[in-house]
Amino acid sequence: MSGAGSERRQGRNVRGQGERLRGTILAAVGRLLGEWGSAEKLTMRAVAKEAGISAPSIYLHFPDKAALVWAALADEYAELARRLAEAGASGTGGDPRARLRAQAHAYLRYAAEYPGQYRLMFETPQPHVGPARITGHPAGRVSAAFRAAFRACEEAGHRLSVPLPQAAQTLWAGLHGLISLDHSIFGDESTEEMNRSLAEGLADSLVAPEPGPAPAFRSAPAGTPASRRISQLIAAGDEEEPKAAPDA
CATH class of the missing domain: 1.10.10 (Arc Repressor Mutant, subunit A)
Known part of the structure; x- marks a missing residue:
């Protein structure tokens, strides 16, 4: 014994x-x-x-450098995804478009509060991995949070201007572009209000203001190897996709 x-x-x-x-x-x-x-x-x-x-x-x-970097930054990606989900669940009533705008604001706010972490997460080169492995990148949690928000808009009857995965990637890329311009060009200039307005405009352009019938999207082309890698990355995190807040 x-x-x-x-x-x-x-x-x-x-x-x-x-x-x-x-x-x-x-x-x-x-x-x-x-x-x-x-x-x-x-x-x-x-x-x-x-x-x-x-x-x-x-x-x-x-096993390698990529696994090291991903693991070291995993908590940061998880924290950003948590903030996005929290923003979408708080204080926006039953309007899923308002919740989407709140998530866009939360993304910009995280980058402003933690510029060093944001640069490491999204603006510095990370070790290259093959297409099969990129789906395990912890940044997939961020994409999953945006996809959940767009899905909530669809479920409430709001038409998306492009297919859901493309809408999530477009918003994410647009927000990142605003932040990168701040870091590379505008520097210490105050662009907070401008960025918030641009982010809201981008989010609104992707979701119809009133519920209506869904459009018939054209079939997406096969795309280039780069576009396929992007698709694989934004598909990451499906198993842990945050749940959007229910309509009030």
């Missing part, structure tokens, strides 16, 4: 040690990304040195 108990305790200790090591590794990655502002110089050896461990021990938890 005591032997079995000892084995169970040993198993728990091993798991606990593994979790601590994983946390140590991710903390080291976070510090390096924060210091460098990019994943370009990140290597297993650099992470091991920062964490005070051997490089081979990293491979017990992460």
